[in-house]
Amino acid sequence: MKRKFKVTYIFFLLAFSVSFAQVKISGVVLDVQNKTIPFANIVFAGSTEGTVSDENGKFYLESDKTYSEIEVSFLGFETKTITIKSRDFNLAIILQESADQLDEVFIYSGKVKKKGNPAIDILRKVWEKKRQNGIYLFDQYQYEKYEKLEFDMNNVDSSFMKKKLFKGMEFIFNSIDTSRITGKSFLPIFINESVYNSYGKNKDGQKLREDLVANKNSGFNSNQNVIAFIKDLYVEYNIYDSYIKIFDKSFVSPISKASGISTYNYVLTDSAYINNKWCYNILYYPRRKSELTFKGDFWVNDSTFAIKEINMQATRSANINWVKDIYIEQEFDVLNDSVFLLKRDYMLSDFSLNKKNKSKGVYGRRTTMYKDYKFDEKKEPSFYNEKINVYDEEIYNKKEDFWGENRQEKLNENELGIYKMLDTLTTVPKFKQIYNAISILGSGYIEFNNFDFGSIFSTIGKNDVEGLRLRVGGRTYLGGNEPWRLQGYTAYGFEDNQFKYGLSGKWMINPKSRFIIGAGNRRDVEQIGVSLTSTNDVLGRSFASSSFFASGDNSKLTSINLSNVFMSVEPRENLQFKIGASFRTLKSASPETFNLDYWIDKENELKSSEVIQSEIDFSIRYTPNRKTIGYGVERNEVTDTYSTLFLNYSQGIKGVFNSDFDYQKIQLYYRQPILIGGFGRMFTTFEVGKTFGEVPLGLLNVVPGNQSYFTIENSYALLNYYEFVTDTYASLHIEHNFNGRFLSRIPLLRKLNLRELVGIKGVWGEISDKNLALNASNINYVAPTKGYYEYSVGIGNIFKVFRIDFSWRGNYKDVPDANKFAIKGAFGFHF
Structure with missing residues (x-):
């Protein structure tokens, strides 16, 4: 792809714009007066799998496991258990107010009192033992990183598939999938995979060297612009920082010591073993609308008070253009009292011309996984200044055996089919015409x-x-x-x-x-x-x-x-x-x-x-x-x-x-x-x-x-x-x-x-x-x-x-x- 202004990629995809889960549900949470309840907690009964309703009380939840019940709760309301089917959409769940909790909660404002709140007590302990990512506790470190970048057209329905635009390209719809986050159908249109060897040094000036070992592309033939665009959108961030930079905007981190309590409400909702470690579950949601905030929950280890897992979904009312939803998941391996290492980082963004539920758009997804951490293996300072030739053809021509061994997360059936589907698509004359028209406007x-x-x-x-x-x-x-x-x-x-x-x-x-x-x-x-x-x-x-x-x-x-x-x-x-x-x-x-x-x-x-x-x-x-x-x-x-x-x-x-x-x-x-x-x-x-x-x-x-x-x-x-x-x-x-x-x-x-x-x-x-x-x-x-x-x-x-x-x-x-x-x-x- 030739030299394009980066936002053009989004508009190109917008203009052009079979699941294996066992259980899928969606709906809305209401009170007895038929008013929506934002940020209610919905979990599959007997599990730690759940979600939080959005500011309009709506939710979507799915799981690869089989569940027959969900539990719905919110402070000031009685917890309700609902029997569900494997496919149960448009649920309307009504919660009753709980009289014995009215003294602790402002029901109508949704604000939780700070004094005596056990969630905030736990959060303060998180701050006391707050560390940067555990790699920064060592003079030198190294690890292997696998990164997968994807673009998908979403809200693909039958009327969309019948448009004249796709005449002669109907085969692309054989790859339709469903998002486990939003429940929307989507069509994969771009995927890029990379493997890196990463090396870092902390003392005497921080240094980071990342050697690109392998790269595999599909979608656009010359897609360095697209790859660089996605990488720029999804810059590295640290959840322990006060602010998390996304799309050049500063979102208040739910773990922020400086602004967290003044920005979010926190609720202690559960405790359970996560990978053999006892953890507390804290639900959080914003105190005010239209600010750059998230809603979601996180799990905290009971002894290290390090974050074990965290989910963050940007509130839809946040002042950010062309993006309807942002969803982040991070998972850590907690090794001991002072070392916790990032294991998996997942981010999904829903790019759209507007924020209506049925509006069509484009998913941008990044999955990053880390393994084989090693510490204090001495390397000379000059090592970190060396650069490999990232344009070596060998990097881009690794055989499938290599990818089978080095993917830290296997591709699903539809992702594996993207390579073949997109290679075929680029030979279709009509697709070339559409691509060329957008290309002229972009460059x-x-x-x-x-x-x-x-x-x-x-x-x-x-x-x-x-x-x-x-x-x-x-x-x-x-x-x-x-x-x-x-x-x-x-x-x-x-x-x-x-x-x-x-x-x-x-x-x-x-x-x-x-x-x-x-x-x-x-x-x-x-x-x-x-x-x-x-x-x-x-x-x-x-x-x-x-x-x-x-x-x-x-x-x-x-x-x-x-x-x-x-x-x-x-x-x-x-x-x-x-x-x-x-x-x-x-x-x-x-x-x-x-x-x-x-x-x-x-x-x-x-x-x-x-x-x-x-x-x-x-x-x-x-x-x-x-x-x-x-x-x-x-x-x-x-x-x-x-x-x-x-x-x-x-x-x-x-x-x-x-x-x-x-x-x-x-x-x-x-x-x-x-x-x-x-x-x-x-x-x-x-x-x-x-x-x-x-x-x-x-x-x-x-x-x-x-x-x-x-x-x-x-x-x-x-x-x-x-x-x-x-x-x-x-x-x-x-x-x-x-x-x-x-x-x-x-x-x-x-x-x-x-x-x-x-x-x-x-x-x-x-x-x-x-x-x-x-x-x-x-x-x-x-x-x-x-x-x-x-x-x-x-x-x-x-x-x-x-x-x-x-x-x-x-x-x-x-x-x-x-x-x-x-x-x-x-x-x-x-x-």
Whole structure:
């Protein structure tokens, strides 16, 4: 699969969107007034197998064993035993209030008193003996890990199977299965299996090395994008932490010492032997709706007070998009008083366009199992820095005998059939047509054998200089992991009657160090000064260059001729060194309304309207924790929630190719996302820079204004283009998304799942008298020597895809044509 925006996978599956259990039941729990009872406990009589009803009182439960009765209980109500059939759906179970428990429970609010609650007493002992996962108690450790990733279409019914969409593909429905968690029928459409040897070190800096031993794929032929997407969704977590990060959201852990008691109600419901260890069972459910919480139960060992088993199901009212249900199971081996080891981790997510019960969607499932733990087998520090070749063909061609021996959990009959079914499906012409249509929307390119045509999203544009603009382009494609790539485009403006073009090429000489050389040339019209930190990206173009998006003047465009050569290397993962040389000419694209003129000889009134400049530059880019897909000369990023440190030094060289100026420029850019527990995520961006030497407007640092209708990262919502110009600057942007922390507590707004955003942006800068004296343009630019700032509040997640920001100017309000207030919006798909 080619380069897709990750949410596209979900929408692809949504758009396209025989069990062996002995007992299956479902229904709703009610009181005598016919009101639903949320978070009631339902277990098979005489067993530890059970579930908890959701916030609407509904439940589903199944077992491979044979049971004839269930017990239904909830604090303040009498426990009820119900006789069931092997298939008993749509049960309506009515519980009677228990008078002798009314003093201990708030029946109608569902809140359990903390004082004298034995469940909380046990929980406090869990905190007292709280450990991280037992592997962290050892200097060095190792284990074998088996991971299974799956995607399934769910709610597959007879009417769905009869749709014309599936004509010619009816054979796929032979693989339908039923979820033991939700009771919904589903059709497996993707499976990936991996075996790893994992090694870790705790002292003197934590290190983790995971060697991929084997990998087996089905579904999409080139599915690294899908695999990376699922892995990114299902990051590792520790239930003992205060917050559990899922889909980039912080859910309050039911074992949280900091927030658990204030967030959940806890009820001691049972005690029993689990694998020959006496354990207590504690039921928990949230105190409030619409927060990022779970409901479920966990078993605690009576002597170690370590968690033996835990089930966590996210409340459906939680403020998270495109996900209807999240279900987690973890099972531990408790070895002794201080060592408990994760044995099995299972997670299921139900992706759907809405949260209605009958809505069709896609299951994403991950099962991870661990075995053969070994401790304190000494390895040298250098061992943890070594990396195996994950693209070795032998890894992906293990025989079935290997998988039979190394699967820690056997595949069921339907899972085994996925490989054959999906291999057949990819040969069906209709499936290829559907896949290609979704592929075009996801990547923006129309895919041919060895060539991609696009990007189709840039085909039509418009601005005050070019008028209507048409663009065509493309890039080579030889499988996605090729060592070289050529790409280019041509465009034509019907107002200026000029052709433009861009062409670039890259070649990766050494894949191990990612030693890459590249070159390119672009002649085009664009809006410069939309970013403080400059780049020499030959094919880059800001959408600020199009008046389709502009809310004001769009005439200050520049004709640019840029040539660039570079070479880069990554001596270690996510650390890149790059050196390059560029030649550019800059002149106004509309001299009658805007110019970049500068004085050559002011006394004799000699000036130039064109900047000619040669430059060399050296940069360092460090992006810790960045995840990428593939190993070709170009790679896709899995997520943007990583920190970035960028340092760039540029040297202008006068005289080379008639270059006009000598100067030195140094710039630093730092971006840091910060996840603040249950209070959302903050993004901070800091930039500083200085230019040494005399340069004209075209080579100075323009504080990036935003004259569009849309919110643009790292620009200033209330500044016009060229309102502030500097040669020395410092800029700080802070934006925090509370993820509905406060709006979810307002009854009338709770169901809208809105999210609060606040932000503040500031920039200080100055410009030397010599650089001011060079200015002969029709822009009398100034620098924000007093420090300019603006602040904003916003509402996100409107209809799940839109945000709106309200911004106010903090100072410089007396500047002519100053914008004091603005409303801007942005579209995007976010969980």
